[in-house]
Amino acid sequence: MNQIIFYGCGNISQTIIKGLILDGFAKKNILYIDRNPLNKKKLSQYGIKSADKSELTTTKNLIILAVKPKDTLAACKEISAVISAPQLISLVAGIKIKSLKKSFSSKASIVRAMPTSASTYKKGITAIYGERNSEELILNTKKLFSRVGISILLQEEVEMNNFTGLIGSGPAYFFYLLKIYNEHLLNLCGGKQRDVDAIIVNFLEGISSSISDGIDLDMAIDLIASKKGTTEAGINSLKDNNVLQLFEKGIISAINRSKEISNEYK
Ligand SMILES: NC(=O)c1ccc[n+]([C@@H]2O[C@H](COP(=O)([O-])OP(=O)(O)OC[C@H]3O[C@@H](n4cnc5c(N)ncnc54)[C@H](OP(=O)(O)O)[C@@H]3O)[C@@H](O)[C@H]2O)c1
Structure with a gap:
């Protein structure tokens, strides 16, 4: 080259x-x-x-x-x-x-x-x-x-x-989910976007570091969720509302759109 x-x-x-x-x-x-x-x-x-x-x-x-x-x-x-x-x-x-x-x-x-x-x-x-x-x-x-x-x-x-x-398309899904964090954190941080950005960066880097350490995803959840605690309540609500299935549906829509584009430009 x-x-x-x-x-x-x-x-x-x-x-x-x-x-x-x-x-x-x-x-x-x-x-x-x-x-x-x-x-x-x-x-x-x-x-x-x-x-x-x-x-x-x-x-x-x-x-x-x-x-x-x-x-x-x-x-x-x-x-x-x-x-x-x-x-x-x-x-x-x-x-x-x-x-x-x-x-x-x-x-x-x-x-x-x-x-x-x-x-x-x-x-x-x-x-x-x-x-x-x-x-x-x-x-x-x-x-x-x-x-x-x-x-x-x-x-x-x-x-x-x-x-x-x-x-x-993946990063866009995460940016989309982060909007809810952004909104709530802005309230906690008196509207200071810079502070919110710093929190989100550490939040995501912390998650990345756990994955770099090779932690199993279920184990990572169990480490945070205690019986009858706040995390368990949050996770249970996400499960009851089929959030994983809905998220997967979004991904499948993107995959299908990619297939459609392939057929449009044969
Ligand atoms: N953006 C992403 O994150 C991403 C990721 C992976 C793959 N892709 C793929 O990468 C491709 C480009 O995406 P993009 O977001 O970078 O698009 P973009 O920002 O629109 O860039 C394409 C550039 O090419 C120019 N161009 C088009 N036809 C030309 C020609 N015949 N001669 C000279 N210049 C020409 C365009 O000029 P005009 O603005 O005047 O049209 C524009 O400046 C897409 O096919 C997309 O599927 C994008």
Whole structure:
């Protein structure tokens, strides 16, 4: 790999770029192509240079495709006009390798990666899927995304849908649940959002540390819940109201939506 070129450099690309820079990746080896003036301004502030389309022709350069699904076909056509057999990593949700390949020659190597936004803090989780004939690109993709978090290789492309619904969308579910904490804590902290933020950070880091210690989830609950105590009352109420089943329903809706998108862009 010589350089990486982000084709489409909005939210997720910038997230990854920040994580890579944090990991010591040389800025000069990160380039982008994007049409959005606001994104161009932000990238120039980070010291990231735009690429000329001719730079896509170097086969050793990795191209990371990160445009919205609706813009993907057009972007692939633009890329294939300058390089017919690129090394391409697609971050686009829902569009299968088979569909992406239609724009390129049979020698193109295409891998899918689904990163999470915490890549910006090197806390990302990236699912990677590639076909058997793309081993080298799969390896390079894994190496790249391991710099901004952990990455997992999927055995089947269809598993991308499960990963997207479970982990890709996952942070949003937790942000959503935290809204209830935010609201109650604001009352306790006299409306001081900064204090609330500090509490939520410690709260979540404490939970993370327990998991890092390898604690079993049921045991973790038992350690807090005492007989006839407050936690037991809270947990029982959550159980009585089928909160786990409802939460799972939300996740399944996201997985199903990911499958629908795959079918929309065949
Ligand atoms: N956001 C996430 O957390 C996340 C996580 C995993 C995967 N993804 C996937 O990543 C992809 C990008 O998501 P995003 O949230 O980063 O989108 P985004 O913020 O809209 O960024 C896409 C950028 O690409 C530009 N663009 C589109 N077509 C172009 C073209 N032909 N030539 C040059 N620039 C072009 C867009 O310009 P305009 O604004 O002018 O359209 C925009 O600046 C999506 O397919 C999404 O499924 C996102």
